[in-house]
Amino acid sequence: MKAVTWQGRRDVRVEDVPDPRIEEPTDAVIRITSTGLCGSDLHLYEVLTPFMTPGDILGHEPMGVVEEVGSGVPDLSVGDRVVVPFQIACGACWMCLHGLPTQCETTQVTGEGMGAALFGYTRLYGAVPGAQAEYLRVPQAQYGPIKVPQGPPDGRFIYLSDVLPTAWQAVEYASIPPGGTVAVLGLGPIGDMACRIALARGAERVFGIDLVPERLGRAGRRGVHTYDLTVYDDEKALVTAIRDAIDGRGPDAVIDAVGTEAHGSTTARLAQRASTLLPRRIGAPLAERFGVDRLGALHMAIELVRRGGTISLSGVYGGTADPMPLLTLFDKQIQLRMGQANVRRWSDQIMPYLTDEDPLGVTDFATHRLPLADAPHAYEMFQRKQEGAIKILMRP
Incomplete structure (x- = not known):
């Protein structure tokens, strides 16, 4: 089959790789009909290269049709149309039963000290082959895949794999009071969708901050009060x-949807880049243990949120030696919540929004739809924020 493989920093290729197959009774194999390109994939493209191996298959936002089912998957049948969450979880361990499938005790990557395995996301999360491919082996398929109706276009449901639950959790963790206010830093796919969800769930005012004109315009058209970072001194x-x-x-809550690649942190950017240029045996330990994140967005969130307010982090941070303004956090009595989205915890709450009325605008949420063969161009365009690229879907 064809798949998008990582070959080095800013080097992805579409190659022939072996077809996946059932390996465990709880596996399923699906034929991918649509697969997303996520901002988190850009971390692999640019920042987290010390944890990658040439040939790794990328991607973690798939939907498709079930082609084969293991004997331990009673609720899926060949021909079912499914969306697959980006994390792999069993649904039966203590963590899963307490609404934390990102911490699944069955699939935790304990050798790396990390949580549940993820599709297509470095050895830190299990080096599981990803979903930017023609076919995908889905472990723990007795729990993970979300069955969706036949008929409506993929764009109605594919965002259940990542964008919708990540944005939903960001809003949930922000604890916006009824009629309250929230500022969203970064209006990429997650920030944009978080704005939409906050408004749909009753926030009185949503403030969106970015520096890309297309993103600002898109959010503004949906009722977000937008602020262009570039016009301020x-x-x-x-x-x-x-x-x-x-x-x-200040707002009741701030959602940081930017993360480790925040604009304007020159020293941290150079440190990140240096770790990608070192030999893997040296660069990986340095990046993991002494990584320096570009904390501009987080520092802005801390400054911006009202006293007694909440900061919700959905942007990915990776460093472990970062200076944090703990005195300010303590003095302002700020609540701070973060983490990978617990997809199946929120999917049933999100589904009623995926109606013909489409209150969240999922049907036309993608700005680009490309064939899988164009993946190298898609990555470059998305990373450089060219051609108005905000959300890209690919079809095998």
């Missing part, structure tokens, strides 16, 4: 402008 001026719009107090 510094971040403090932007913080003041938003505070002034909320009685000088």
Whole structure:
């Protein structure tokens, strides 16, 4: 089959790889009909290369049709149409039963000290072959796949794999009070969808911050109060402008949908890049143990949120030696929540929004739909924020 493989920093290729097959009774094999390109994939393309191996199959946002089912998967049948969550979880361990499938005790990558295995996401998360391919082996298929109706286009449901539950959890963790306010840092796919969900769930005002005109315009058309970072002399001026719009107090919550590749942190950017250029046996331990994140977005969130408010992190951070302004966090009595999205915890709550009325605008959420063969171009375009690329779907 054809699959998108990682070959090095900023080097992905579409290659022939072996077809997947049933290996355990709880496996299924699906034929991919659509697969997403995620901002997290760009971390592999650019930052987390010390944890990759040439030939790794990328991708973790699939939907498709069941082709084969193991004997331990009673609720799936050949021909079922499914969306597959990005994490692999059993649904039966203590963590899964307590709504934390990202911490699944059956699939935890204990050798790396990490949580549940993920599709297509480095050796830290199990080096499981990913979903930017023609076919996908799905472990723990007795729990993971979400069956969806036949008929509506893939764009109605594919975001259940990652974008929708990640944005939903970001809003849930933000604890926005009824009629409250929230600022969203970064209006890429997750930030954009978090804005939509916050408005749909009753936030009075949503403030969106970015520096890409297409992203700002897209969010503004859906009722978000947008702020262009590039028109302010510094971040403090932007913080003041938003505070002034909320009685000088600041929003009840801030969602950081940017993460480790925040704009403007030159030293951290150079440190990240240096780790990708070192030999893997040296670069990987350095990146894992002494990684330096670009914390501009997080620091802005801490400055911006009102006293007693909540910060919700959905952007991925990877470093372990980062300076945190703990005094400010303590003094402002800020609540801080974060983590990979627990997809199956939220999927039943999200499904009622995926109706013909389409209140979240999922049907036209993708800005680009490309064949899988164009994956190298898709990665470059998305990484460089070219051609208005905000969300890209690929079809094998």
